[in-house]
Amino acid sequence: MADVTASSPPASQPLAGRVAIVTGASRHRHPPVRARRQRRASRAAEAESLAAELPRSAAVRADVADEAAVRSLFDAAERAFSAAPHILVACAGVMRADAPLAATSAADFDAMYAGANTRGAFLCLREAANRLRRGGGGRIVAVTSSAVASLPPGFTAYAGSKAAVEAMVRGMAKELKGTRVTANCVAPGPVATDMFLAGDSADERVRRAVEVNPMGRLGEVGDVAPVVGFLCTDAAEWINGQVIRVNGGYVT
Known part of the structure; x- marks a missing residue:
């Protein structure tokens, strides 16, 4: 599932007039992210029943691991709001954990690497890089995991699928030189x-x-949302190619 969001005036708001695509959002996983975007004057196009709760919303169901579906997702955003997207927040992912690498099944491996985590992120990052540069610039934020740095037992395969995303984003930030598109990762701890x-x-x-x-606590989505929101603003232009860990000091 993917969400498409767009903003509205007044122009004084940080995200006013922007079209954002957010993959992997749902009522239970990312409500503070949605609330923060609304406070920044964004009009969200939420998935499923959320679309009915918000003005000018357009729900888009998409399998981010499907190449044609990702293209259609971006096309739908442009049609819905008559503007090219300015922002991608790539949140979609699955976690197959609690098993050491030696006990990880090929099916669980494929679900992460050939599914949303790695292939899905690649397809969305590639599409965003091409669309945002044609639109004159923008922001790409991929949500990864602090497990890439901490490598907790039982999360090895999952961490690898997110490490690949971090490598793609850091390299892409350099490849997008001169386009006014920035690319960063936000790597939450356990949330x-x-x-x-x-x-x-x-x-x-x-x-x-x-x-x-x-x-001494588990993270909340509201601990991560402000960082994602800031990276989507013009004020974050000088932050590029970075992995920002948001984990309460769990790993530094």
């Missing part, structure tokens, strides 16, 4: 999302995450 809290071992996973975090 209370549906994905992290799923599965029979969720309670133990949460206990371990809280135990090792200097803040």
Whole structure:
């Protein structure tokens, strides 16, 4: 599932007049991200029933691992708002964890690498790079994971799928020289999302995450949203090709 968002006047708001594509958003995973975009004068086009709750909204269902579907997603955004997209926030992903690499099935590996995490991110990043540069510039933000740096046991395959995204974004930031398009990653630590809290071992996973975090708690999506929101603004132009870890000091 992918969301398409667009903003509205007044022009004094940081994201006024911008069209943003947000992949992987849902009611349960990213509500503070949506709320922050609304406070920044964005009009969100949310998935499924959320579309009915917001003005000028257009829901788009897309499999980000499908090349044609990703092109159609960007086309839908342009048709819905009569403007080229200015922002991509690539959040879509799946987590197949709680198993060491030696016990990771090929099916779980493919779900992450051939699915949303790596292939899906590649297709969205590539499409955004071409569309945003034609539109005169913009912002690309990929949501990865602090697991890339911490490599906790049981998350090795997942961390690898996100490490590939970080490498693509850092390289792409250099390749987009002269286009006024910036590309960055936000790498959250353990956050209370549906994905992290799923599965029979969720309670133990949460206990371990809280135990090792200097803040003594699990992260909330609202801890991450302000960083993503800022990177989408004009004020963030000098931040490019970076991986920003947002994890309460869990890993530095």
